[in-house]
Amino acid sequence: MGEEASSTAMVQVSVREFDPNKDRESVEAVERICEVGPSGKLSLFTDLHGDPITRVRNSPTFLMLVAEIGEETVGMIRGCIKTVTCGKKLQRLDKTTTKQVPVYTKLAYILGLRVSPFHRRMGIALKLVQAIEKWFSDNGAEYSYMATENDNEASVKLFTEKCGYSKFRTPSILVNPVFAHRVSTNSSRVTIIPLAPADAESLYRSRFATTEFFPRDIDSVLNNKLTLGTFLAVPKDCRYSHDTWQGAEEFLLDPPGSWAVVSVWNSKDMYTLEVKGASRVNRALAKATRLVDRALPWLKLPSFPNLFEPFGFQLMYGLGGFGPDAVTMVRALCGLTHNLAKEQGCRVVATEVSSTEPLRFGVPHWKMLSCEEDLWCIKRLGEDYSDGAVGDWTKSPPGFSIFVDPREF
The missing domain is CATH 3.40.630.30 (Gcn5-related N-acetyltransferase (GNAT))
Known part of the structure; x- marks a missing residue:
């Protein structure tokens, strides 16, 4: 130019x-x-x-x-x-x-x-x-x-x-800290199945292709090296599991009454974030919560990670689902994403959803870090x-x- x-x-x-x-x-x-x-x-x-x-x-x-x-x-x-x-x-x-x-x-x-x-x-x-x-x-x-x-x-x-x-x-940007302890994926009620990119593409194109801003090259997104995976949550008592999974085509022909899906993007390898403007008192209080969380992880206290220096994060995208228990499925997927972020050394998990998205009620987030509008x-x-x-x-x-x-x- x-x-x-x-x-x-x-x-x-x-x-x-x-x-x-x-x-x-x-x-x-x-x-x-x-x-x-x-x-x-x-x-x-x-x-x-x-x-x-x-x-x-x-x-x-x-x-x-x-x-x-x-x-x-x-x-x-x-x-x-x-x-x-x-x-x-x-x-x-x-x-x-x-x-x-x-x-x-x-x-x-x-x-x-x-x-x-x-x-x-x-x-x-x-x-x-x-x-x-x-x-x-x-x-x-x-x-x-x-x-x-x-x-x-x-x-x-x-x-x-x-x-x-x-x-x-x-839309709303929902941000949740990554704690020193692992969080529940509700494994007694929910089964989470990792999807191959081809299965994820079939699912998204079949059920979400008319959602506003859905990209025609969703296959490029799902196959990008920054996509860490796509995960499908289904009820524990349904016929789908890791062992019985036969692919997205079979699933789409006979889905369970409730299910949810999400993909995870590794923004950590692109750029870092930082929280600015926090006082020394707030920094000290945040540090105290982390010390307690590390010392007593079984208490599962909501500690505040160190966000006052550059840090990486993971982004949940393609969040969707159907059925009366879809919000429960989303909570399980958010738990899995949190634990994955913890393993990857990220300090927050973020997603962006429509302000009218029913599934947003299954997404844990801290208001002080999020942007509601x-x-x-x-x-x-x-x-x-x-x-x-x-x-x-x-x-x-x-x-x-x-x-x-x-x-x-």
């Missing part, structure tokens, strides 16, 4: 594509001085591998742009493009199979917009957004969306008032649709569920 230059506040600002050989150190420097997230919450700290584009590299089409004044890097933005479904209400009839199939749309995602605190209120953020949107449009994206904290007034104002985005969805804003970039006229997605009402792509978290 070529350079674009404009005069802003008596300075010349240029925007160009990120060069990993030239820009890595300067981009990391801007990342470090930018606040990410509210004080006392989880905040992006640094990329473990020193590569600022890692978070979108797993997406099929991605780009990173940097803004410069002279030779100084003053901002950056990341973007990726993927194909997703618009939700259950947007379906069409496949004339060859007479089955309902998902309607897909090409969706772009903006993340990692940063501007140096010393160069704000100069129009740099707007210029970066406009440049990445041009790349989106040039590559056929029909919609663009972004996520921000609901109380981030500057970000919300930039996108809704200056860039033409509208508020779209308000994240904000997704969306913009329609074009009028044409590859899968036929499906209307304007930006005006559709929310469904009960969303599918959160771990490549963008």
Whole structure:
């Protein structure tokens, strides 16, 4: 992508594509001085591998742009493009199979917009957004969306008032600490079966492919080296077990009355987090809970892990299920994920769900670490649709569920 230059506040600002050989150190420097997230919450700290584009590299089409004044890097933005479904209400009839199939749309995602605190209120953020949107449009994206904290007034104002985005969805980010002790998976009532990627793909495509934001390349996500596994929870007394499992096709023909599924993504190998703004008193109290938990693990006390220095986490994605006991199944899967995170040396487990998701009641989380109302804003970039006229997605009402792509978290 070529350079674009404009005069802003008596300075010349240029925007160009990120060069990993030239820009890595300067981009990391801007990342470090930018606040990410509210004080006392989880905040992006640094990329473990020193590569600022890692978070979108797993997406099929991605780009990173940097803004410069002279030779100084003053901002950056990341973007990726993927194909997703618009939700259950947007379906069409496949004339060859007479089955309902998902309607897909090409969706772009903006993340990692940063501007140096010393160069704000100069129009740099707007210029970066406009440049990445041009790349989106040039590559056929029909919609663009972004996520921000609901109380981030500057970000919300930039996108809704200056860039033409509208508020779209308000999911919740649920975060739970990883304790020094293992937690229950309710093994007396629930059987958890690890699924091969092919079985997981069949299950997701059969039951969740019309969930909003479901990626058409779910197979790429499930086969990614960062996916640690997909796990299916079923009642202990049903006919499915580790020994009797014959594959997803048989399961889908005769599922039990209740079941749930989740996949686990290893974000630890991508970047680390850090809680900032905690007082010395709170740090000391947190340390005391960890000491007691280590000394008396059988008490299963909810200790507070050390989140005041860079740490890794695991992300649960693809959370879904059916039946009256699905919430119980989800609790068992969360217990398994917690124990897996403990073995991997992670300090929290996170997931993002729709604010109306019924299964969220099975997800343990600490309110002080979670974000009850994240904000997704969306913009329609074009009028044409590859899968036929499906209307304007930006005006559709929310469904009960969303599918959160771990490549963008």
